[in-house]
Amino acid sequence: MVTTAAKLIPLLTLAYFIHAGNLSPAALPVDAAFKLPAPLPKWPPGGGFAAGEIDLGGLQVRQVSAFRRIWTGYKGGLDDKGASFFEPAPIPAGFSMLAAYGQPNSRQLFGWVLAGKSNAGDESGAILKQPTDYTLAYQSPGDSPAYFWRPAPPPGFKPVGYIVTASPDKPSLDSIRCVRDDFTDEPEIESWIWGPGDGANVYSLRPKTRGENAEGVSVGAFYVTSNSSSDISISCLKNKNSKNSTMLPNLSQIEAMFRTYSPQMYLHPDETFLPSSVNWFFTNGALLYKKGKEFNRSGIDPNGANLPQGGDNDGLYWIDLPQDKDVQDNLKKGNLQSAETYLHVKPVLGRTFTDIQSWMFYPFNGHATAKLQLIKRFPLGKIGQHVGDWEHVTLRISNFDGMLYSVFFGQHSKGQWVDSSHIEFQNGSNKVVGYSALNSHASYYQPGLVLLGGKGFGIRDDTDRSNLVWDTAARFLIVAADGTTAAAPPWLNYNREWGPNQTYEIGDEIEKVKKLLPGKLKSKFVELIGELPSEILREEGPTGPKMKNNWSGDEEELRR
Numbered sequence: 001m002v003t004t005a006a007k008l009i010p011l012l013t014l015a016y017f018i019h020a021g022n023l024s025p026a027a028l029p030v031d032a033a034f035k036l037p038a039p040l041p042k043w044p045p046g047g048g049f050a051a052g053e054i055d056l057g058g059l060q061v062r063q064v065s066a067f068r069r070i071w072t073g074y075k076g077g078l079d080d081k082g083a084s085f086f087e088p089a090p091i092p093a094g095f096s097m098l099a100a101y102g103q104p105n106s107r108q109l110f111g112w113v114l115a116g117k118s119n120a121g122d123e124s125g126a127i128l129k130q131p132t133d134y135t136l137a138y139q140s141p142g143d144s145p146a147y148f149w150r151p152a153p154p155p156g157f158k159p160v161g162y163i164v165t166a167s168p169d170k171p172s173l174d175s176i177r178c179v180r181d182d183f184t185d186e187p188e189i190e191s192w193i194w195g196p197g198d199g200a201n202v203y204s205l206r207p208k209t210r211g212e213n214a215e216g217v218s219v220g221a222f223y224v225t226s227n228s229s230s231d232i233s234i235s236c237l238k239n240k241n242s243k244n245s246t247m248l249p250n251l252s253q254i255e256a257m258f259r260t261y262s263p264q265m266y267l268h269p270d271e272t273f274l275p276s277s278v279n280w281f282f283t284n285g286a287l288l289y290k291k292g293k294e295f296n297r298s299g300i301d302p303n304g305a306n307l308p309q310g311g312d313n314d315g316l317y318w319i320d321l322p323q324d325k326d327v328q329d330n331l332k333k334g335n336l337q338s339a340e341t342y343l344h345v346k347p348v349l350g351r352t353f354t355d356i357q358s359w360m361f362y363p364f365n366g367h368a369t370a371k372l373q374l375i376k377r378f379p380l381g382k383i384g385q386h387v388g389d390w391e392h393v394t395l396r397i398s399n400f401d402g403m404l405y406s407v408f409f410g411q412h413s414k415g416q417w418v419d420s421s422h423i424e425f426q427n428g429s430n431k432v433v434g435y436s437a438l439n440s441h442a443s444y445y446q447p448g449l450v451l452l453g454g455k456g457f458g459i460r461d462d463t464d465r466s467n468l469v470w471d472t473a474a475r476f477l478i479v480a481a482d483g484t485t486a487a488a489p490p491w492l493n494y495n496r497e498w499g500p501n502q503t504y505e506i507g508d509e510i511e512k513v514k515k516l517l518p519g520k521l522k523s524k525f526v527e528l529i530g531e532l533p534s535e536i537l538r539e540e541g542p543t544g545p546k547m548k549n550n551w552s553g554d555e556e557e558l559r560r
Helices: 004-015 251-261 278-283 327-333 506-515 519-532
Strands: 016-019 021-027 051-057 057-066 067-073 085-089 099-102 115-116 132-137 147-152 163-165 179-181 186-193 201-207 222-225 237-238 265-267 287-290 318-319 340-346 355-366 369-372 374-381 386-398 406-409 415-420 432-437 446-450 457-463 470-471 475-480
Touching: 067 369, 085 163, 085 278, 085 446, 099 186, 179 355, 186 222, 251 386, 251 475, 318 386, 327 340, 327 355, 355 475, 457 519, 506 519
Parallel strands: 265 432, 340 475
Antiparallel strands: 016 021, 051 057, 057 115, 067 085, 085 099, 132 147, 147 163, 186 201, 201 222, 265 470, 287 318, 340 355, 355 386, 369 374, 369 457, 386 406, 406 415, 446 457
């Protein structure tokens, strides 16, 4: 006769197992590797793009995304699901391990680390060497701990990653390589991977200096620290061959990548201010104004050929709507059929990745709406309105193989990086799905409400699916791409404002809104206004893409 307890054992075994002294779920997201919905296409030929290997000036590196699991912890970290740590395996023949890989258990396995080898023809001495010893940087809590070992480098070399073991024995000195100083760069913390609750934390790393001309190369490594140590004791790599454009995609490859991953932007079902092409905006009545000669405003050529070129944003010129109300209303509505995406393509992370910035133009940005405790939707008069709204989504693609690794969604002059493993894709393709917020047109990777502000108070960014879907690959133009012959339209070099100074006083509008609120909400509303992104309270017209900091620098992330 089978007892009740005996009947329960198989069920418990199916649902849980014991590891590292914790009762842990049998299946975690990290147990499955993420794959894009569709296979990558064969990229058009040319150059060294997607060749699998990049020369950093005598140090060859390969991106390894196949791993052997070393250890898993099941507590702490994101969603309290712990983290897992891996070694790259297999490592390509002739290459050496530079770092172990770690990630939260709360998402599918998706990442990479670099493996390296020295160029045999390098005459300046060895670039990679074995460590002379190891220092135990951290031992995790529990009955079956993990051991995090930091390589002790020989003189003139630095470690760029850790080794993780499930044994207290030091790893073999042949397990990993340190890198010569001149091939290293300063790192910084990127994002939190894990913290088991004992004061230690594990973070992913990235180069501290980033952008179009920066030489720092991400290794894909992590960093272990505790409350008592703040200095980062490992390094990133440096591309000493950063002027070489052979690893960058050519125009045909850029077009193929964009058609493969092109964002499909869902506009809100209540959206009335649609995107358009720049040419449509100019052709249908937008005017160029000049300070002191406001009544001598002039029409704008379809490609902006008569706009002032270069120089500073000195306030002498701006673009605005005409005085005729019918023409104004038509321009504000935009024209989705004409909408065009403008691509700025730039190398990043020491030319090991390519960013495709997809710039999108909306002729008009609508008013802001607030949530004030029980008042779910409270229109804020004219606050938030402005002419000439530039938004963007950035695709970050590996130059090793053309794989999409992350997407940046621009939100109120900053934004959010999202790994491909968290992205929604369109109908079994590799096309990224994005959501444009009502009136503000900030972009998000999932639908719903984002509240900009404190608890119960904030500006609403509402996104949702609708029949208004913008296929950004339907009409696109490469306006700038490093190492190619892409030609910039004249309007790209217009460095002044795409909208006028506001015709209303922000302070007056705030006072109007305050008068409509009950007493207890007035002070909360004032607090909210003080915390808003400057873009929402903008009194000057916005500038074009080339004037943004992220045109040549890295994308700036919102603190969440």
